[in-house]
Amino acid sequence: MIGACSVRVGVDVGGTNTDAVLMDGREVVAWTKAQTTADVSGGVASAIRTVLEDAGIAPGAISSVMIGTTHFTNALVERKHLSPVGILRLASPSGEALPPKTGWPAGLSGSIGDHVFLLGGGYEVDGREIAPLDEAGVREAAHTLRNAGIFAIAIISAFAPVNNAMEMRAAEIVKEEFPDAVLTLSSAIGRIGLIERENAAILNAALSDLAVRIAASFEEALRGLGIEAPLYISQNDGTLISAAQAAAYPVMTIGSGPTNSMRGAAFLTGLTDAIVMDVGGTTTDIGVLANGFPRESSVAVDIGGVRTNFRMPDILAIGLGGGTRIHLDEALYEAEAIDDAALRIGPDSVGFRIVEDARLFGGDTLTASDVGVALGLARFGAPEKLPALSDAALSAIASRIRDMLEEGIDRMKTARLDATVLAVGGGAFLVPDILKGAAQVIRPPHAPIANAVGAAIAQVGAQIEKVLDYDATPRAEALDAMKADVAAQAVAAGGDAATVQIVEVEEIFLSYLPGRAAQVRMKAVADLAEGGDRVHADAVAGVAHAL
């Protein structure tokens, strides 16, 4: 019996596949894996329709839909669908030695264009102005951008996380001159560290047009199915934002894919410490679960080669997936020995064209999936269409795949002991049972759709930001009280109290105020409580507040 309030649909829209899962509480009721279509909403709608039909429930019984998407990551990596960005940096003369986009890969920088305005403004650490805001310059820039048809605009000022007044004023001026402009303020998406915050703001602006279209197509898909439940999008830290927020802050969703697959793998196995290998169509993402959470990178995280300071899972992506091309001369398919140099695996992949190009589907490209089926690791497609491959050829390819995965384990592992490996994703069958460095390899039930499960069980987050006066309350006491508050908010929002973790504490002493005062920002996340029906609206409200 399915309870009306706890039925959630999780969807993972990858470059190759769109997976959907329907969950009742902690139980996977139905799932599907379909090809990602050029028409995104169509693919999402058909995947959700399939799970609804399989589960035999009405669209009205769905309490919420969570979508994880790699659209924005892919757009940056492939440099497609990016908008040119007008960049207004308010800090001059400070920072002119390091203009926006310094150190960016040339291709991505080229897609953004060269619409940079270095204007007087910004704050010093003590709250003084570096220079007064160059209001005329801002107005002029808005005018220039409007004439050039550059709608996406990022505004960045020095010390904006402490005081965003100048960014707000500049936004007001731009809107007066250019009402249709779509603005990203750095203070809304990043913390201290001007270059990293500016980079994130520029990337966000570049994705803004695509984000609006993607969010609209997701909503259209739901409307078409008669689902009125709220739609949420996964963020890189495992929590959710509303579709409207994702449309405004797409950069916050980058990296949600690996987070979802790791959390999905942990959920499906009940394990909290393991190495997760998510084998997709193009890559295998290798990450580490530590105490049930994806291990994070402590240092600056590159997104598409651009430095940011987001919290992101520490992921190693290797060019091996189900659609990965096996480069081996056809004349050697039946050879009795394969020379090392004659064989190369990837890094190119046929991606979603696997159903046309792979041998299994009558195509003429030998892929990792073809070899997996030939080896008896999986069964799909039309095995009779596979070319004859000698044992030597098969074992050469299998051993090369094993080498790639073993090297990946070795690079991600920190302890000398062998780790448990969780193999998930559509290509999980490519992970051999015995791997050096792995104590055991587990392919959990529903492994192919672990990502969608991860989206469906997204975490609850709560965030508080306030100024604490340590002269009034000693620091340790004030911080403990705030931690208790934010943890309670996460639980109130539907989080499981036993899993609450404070994941972020940022404290900036406000040296321009008398006494010892600090601006403190804290975030707590928790797993969804059992039967956590109330979850979404409240949980998202907590995050929304911060945005």
Place this chain on the structure above:
Amino acid sequence: MRFDATALLDLAYGAAFLGSGGGGDPYYGRLLCEAELARDKSIELIQLGELPDGALVAPCGWIGAPTVSVEKLPSGRETVAGLRRLEEVMGRRIDAVLPVEIGGGNGLAPLAAAMQLGVPVVDADGMGRAFPESQMAIFNIRGLSACPSVLTDANGTVTVIENSDNLAHERIARGVSVAMGGIAHMVEYPLSGREARAHAIGGSISTAVAIGRAVREARAAGEDPFEALFAALRATGIYRYAGSLFDGKITDLERETRAGFSIGRLTIDGLHGEGEMELLFQNENLLARRAGTICAMVPDIITVMDRETADTITTERLKYGQRVKIVGASAPNILRERRALDFVGPEAFGFDDPYRPIEALNGWDRH
């Protein structure tokens, strides 16, 4: 040595480690150098022995709080303005520059300056690491004068300090840097070639590059980067003992920008129940207590690193929740002499405990 982008990366890695958490993240300095290299400039690195007696050598770098340096970025005109002003004051041209400290961003800052000015960089520095205050340079310890000294800021301010008392120079320079917004470029301790040869810590730039290269090569070969780091440090002969002090997660970070410094305390919880480590810093990490007992003290090097990648996390980049390894290395011998400890030992930073070498505190000298 030819400085290409890879050598710059290696130098940035080595300098970040030797910064003992301070000197600022070398990332911005590296970008500035890359921008100069892209303009077809090149870096000429010379050895101390190549300096004629009468050469004018200008040690330089940034003074201020690293926490400010990530928001208040350089205009790019500070460095040349300061060096040119020193030339005016001294009535002659500068023949070479060197980093006043090899640690952190200041290990790279003079490279961009040298390219802009068209002079060589001397493979040497004045601290063998990074220290928060100007009088902690070996040049002061050996009795040389910090002045004339020039401070410049992003807004174009130029301040010349002339004072025969190096402690007064630091006090005034610190005040000026605070008035300039908390970060400024400083040229100080102008040296003759003979003085540089007699007192500067030689070979520190190439040592930092060698450390960075060893770790980069270990990573490429799939080997443990920490082991590679320790081996590379020991092989220098300058940093003879090196090892891991603690492994854990940051559970508290109290960090304040005060009187021109980033001052704070870091608490790290052991990952495997080995208690807690407390780390005190003033721009640089100064003193580490493991389960209440001191295990490393200034001037020995204490660096917080990402426990997976072995990248240095400078004090301004520390964040709650980071998984880190605390790594230590013995300071160059020159900093452990009695006379040096008066300026750079624990007591110079207000700690009551007398200096004890890191190898003795951790039993590294028993192997």
